[in-house]
Amino acid sequence: xTKAAINVSGVSYYYGSKPALxxxxxxxxxxxxxxxxxxxxxxxxxxxxxxxxxxxxxxxSIELFGFPLHKSxxxxxxxxxxVFQQSTLDLDLTVAQNLAYHGALHGLSGRTVKQRMTVELExxxxxxxxxxxxxxxxxxxxxxxxxxxxxxxxxRLLLLDEATVGLDLESRQSLNxxxxxxxxxxxxxxxxxxxxxxxxxxxDDTLILNQGNIIARGSSEELLTEHDAPGIAALLIQLxxxxx
Amino acid sequence: xxxxxxxxxxxxxxxxxxxRFIQQRSRFISSLVRPLLWLVVFAxxxxxxxxxxxxxxxxxxxxxxxxxxxxxxxxxxxxxGMQSSLSMVYDREMGSMKVLLTSPLPRAYLLICKLLSGxxxxxxxxxxxxxxxxxxxxxPPAIGYLWVLPATLLGALMLGxxxxxxxxxxxxxxxxxxxxxxxxxPMFFLSSALYPLWKMREANEIIYYICAANPxxxxxxxxxxxxYGQFNAQAFWITAVTTVVLISIAILGxxxxxxxxxxx
Numbered sequence: 001x002t003k004a005a006i007n008v009s010g011v012s013y014y015y016g017s018k019p020a021l022x023x024x025x026x027x028x029x030x031x032x033x034x035x036x037x038x039x040x041x042x043x044x045x046x047x048x049x050x051x052x053x054x055x056x057x058x059x060x061s062i063e064l065f066g067f068p069l070h071k072s073x074x075x076x077x078x079x080x081x082x083v084f085q086q087s088t089l090d091l092d093l094t095v096a097q098n099l100a101y102h103g104a105l106h107g108l109s110g111r112t113v114k115q116r117m118t119v120e121l122e123x124x125x126x127x128x129x130x131x132x133x134x135x136x137x138x139x140x141x142x143x144x145x146x147x148x149x150x151x152x153x154x155x156r157l158l159l160l161d162e163a164t165v166g167l168d169l170e171s172r173q174s175l176n177x178x179x180x181x182x183x184x185x186x187x188x189x190x191x192x193x194x195x196x197x198x199x200x201x202x203x204d205d206t207l208i209l210n211q212g213n214i215i216a217r218g219s220s221e222e223l224l225t226e227h228d229a230p231g232i233a234a235l236l237i238q239l240x241x242x243x244x
Numbered sequence: 245x246x247x248x249x250x251x252x253x254x255x256x257x258x259x260x261x262x263x264r265f266i267q268q269r270s271r272f273i274s275s276l277v278r279p280l281l282w283l284v285v286f287a288x289x290x291x292x293x294x295x296x297x298x299x300x301x302x303x304x305x306x307x308x309x310x311x312x313x314x315x316x317x318x319x320x321x322x323x324x325g326m327q328s329s330l331s332m333v334y335d336r337e338m339g340s341m342k343v344l345l346t347s348p349l350p351r352a353y354l355l356i357c358k359l360l361s362g363x364x365x366x367x368x369x370x371x372x373x374x375x376x377x378x379x380x381x382x383x384p385p386a387i388g389y390l391w392v393l394p395a396t397l398l399g400a401l402m403l404g405x406x407x408x409x410x411x412x413x414x415x416x417x418x419x420x421x422x423x424x425x426x427x428x429x430p431m432f433f434l435s436s437a438l439y440p441l442w443k444m445r446e447a448n449e450i451i452y453y454i455c456a457a458n459p460x461x462x463x464x465x466x467x468x469x470x471x472y473g474q475f476n477a478q479a480f481w482i483t484a485v486t487t488v489v490l491i492s493i494a495i496l497g498x499x500x501x502x503x504x505x506x507x508x
Binding site: 052053055073074076082086087088092093101102105106107108109110 | 253339
């Protein structure tokens with residue numbers, strides 16, 4: 001049986017005495033697209049930091065493809081590509097240099113990095129910008145570079161934390177299409193954090209986080225029916241009390 | 245992960261440090277100008293005021309310029325260590341530190357690669373300075389140029405590790421000015437970089453003991469002896485042990501259990 005891409009079991013995390021995540025559990029199967037929704041301060045970014053081992057849970061366990069994150073971080077993190085909410089590109093390096101640095105951090109040889117870089121830059125229509133400094137790129141292109149970089153080492157799980165924040169509608173739609181294609185064609189599991197409701201479709205598997213608790217889980221369609229809500233935005237307001 | 249993967253990772257980190265160093269020309273120039281100012285201006289003034297007795301490793305009377313050069317090599321690696329610490333804090337504020345910390349390779353290994361890369365970059369600056377220092381009649385024996393390499397590398401590792409420890413403690417770039425006032429300057433002035441320890445003892449015994457306990461003094465002495473083809477075992481062991489202790493503290497500082505990045 002295929003191991004779940006993410007298996008979070010009873011995870012809690014505190015900032016001082018303030019709980020950020022409160023005994024949450026969920027699984028994400030390989031090749032699935034799951035949207036993680038929640039208002040600001042719900043604990044989405046904390047969850048991402050825990051999934052990437054930037055933080056360690058106060059209790060509970062996290063497994064990525066069956067590898068416990070705290071016991072086998074190397075094996076677990078090898079499977080993961082991450083795009084953080086805040087840009088993590090080195091602005092003074094070129095696109096190619098940023099990707100090469102990431103490849104090296106994953107132990108890839110120069111030759112493999114070159115081959116993979118060609119594939120990913122072509123996929124995101126960035127080949128002509130390979131030798132440009134990141135500083136010279138616009139927001140949309142920078143985001144695409146970050147996703148290309150996250151895919152460089154061929155991860156089986158992609159974590160995207162508000163990856164479309166600050167982008168115009170066209171760039172958002174284009175990125176959204178790219179990510180969904182990856183999911184279908186390359187069987188990559190995707191955990192997509194967003195607060196932009198229009199990025200979701202009614203079939204999307206959705207996880208709603210509020211004040212450190214998972215308050216709903218299911219396909220958007222199921223959740224709408226279950227809670228008798230006219231749309232996802234209304235559902236979010238209904239469940240979390242969020243204003244917009 | 246295979247040994248080749250570890251090597252690729254180290255080479256990648258080294259390449260990035262070199263690229264950043266090459267791009268920051270002002271950093272290279274200031275790293276040369278700083279010790280040259282000491283050598284040209286400060287040493288000229290002190291030459292008349294300070295007499296240097298014959299002390300090991302020197303076999304004859306020397307000028308103050310000759311005495312001060314190992315200390316100035318020390319200041320190059322000290323500032324480079326602090327620069328590297330500053331860039332770690334900057335990377336953390338900008339978010340790019342996350343790229344390093346989410347690598348599947350062991351975090352301790354990543355930090356050591358980062359440290360070693362920074363130390364190797366400072367060697368370029370040291371040799372450039374030694375080349376310029378020849379114009380001021382500071383001409384150590386040829387073998388000294390070879391022996392000074394491992395000694396400087398060890399000193400740079402120790403000071404780079406200190407920088408890593410500081411970067412794990414400093415939460416914001418704004419707090420970095422305090423490092424200059426409370427770490428860099430005391431470390432430099434309370435050492436044998438500018439004056440021999442015996443001279444310090446004549447002036448004030450308490451300050452002498454502080455200078456003798458300062459690991460930077462021993463890094464400078466290790467460089468001084470190696471520059472004249474000699475080995476100072478005491479300086480080597482103190483520098484080496486301090487390096488290991490500081491690296492261990494830095495690794496602990498970046499342990500996710502300490503939740504260093506919790507505010508990011």
